[in-house]
Amino acid sequence: MPRSPFSIRGRSRGFTMIEMIVVIVLIGIVASVVAFSFARSLDSAKVQAASRDLVAGLRYTRGQAIVKGEQKVLMLDLEKMTWQAPGRSEKELPKDMILRLTTAQKELTSESSGGIRFFPDGSSTGGNIAVVLGEREWRINVGWLTGEITLDKPESER
Template identity: 30%
Template sequence: MRRIDRVSAALGFTLLEILVVLAISTTLLMLVVPNLSRSIAGAELPKVTKQLAVVLRRGRSQAINQSRPVSFVLDVNDRSYRLGAASKLHHLPGDIDLTMLTGMELAQGVGKGAIYFYPDGSSTGGRITLRHGDRSQQVDVNWLTGEVSVLSDV
């Protein structure tokens, strides 16, 4: 009977062992969670950049297919953009900083700029830079060809 008691006593964990495991787990969580939230927020930058590039490419395609100019208007202060005058207004996340480089004559007020796509495939050209923390990405629109390209970590 004594032998059974010794075996059953060796199968459990002591309170000290459980506390040590909890302390190690808590320490690891404190190190991992802040970095995880930063990487999740940073993953949004490429997604938003790609989304803008898709919209700009759509604008070029619409101009060619419909044989009429199509405008892309970006409001940096409001963090919103619109493709064409009748389209829905889209908003960008608040934690991404925006700058737009375009021709002076294409400025539509403070913090607003436009890129026009023409039926021959050309455009007025421009550059949109998106920043989140120390990361940045750029969407370039070539004025001659209307080609849209994305540059990472510029």
């Protein structure tokens, strides 16, 4: 009698319980790594967006000082985690972010607020603002002589 290609001879082979558990554990590990990586990149994007908004606010303030021929100040409230450019509405940082301000002593209006002043010639009182979320810190530097505004990324972002 000829053999049918569909006949099963002997014991059928499948996956053991241990093999299935190992595969499920490996899938869980990979999913955890992907989720952690995604969360870190999302945090990084939030800090980067907040920093760039603040840089835009500083550049706007400098531009207004030059165009209007008068001193203009970008104000920061470190307690409420907000900042405000002249003539613009107050902007709030996303939750869990922290602002740190280093500026001229005369620009500090209280222990938790202060500003960076720009003059009609484009110069400023200078200083820097750190935007921090967890271990990520983006630093915005303002040159006192030129009023130039630069954004320094953390080493891990370069």
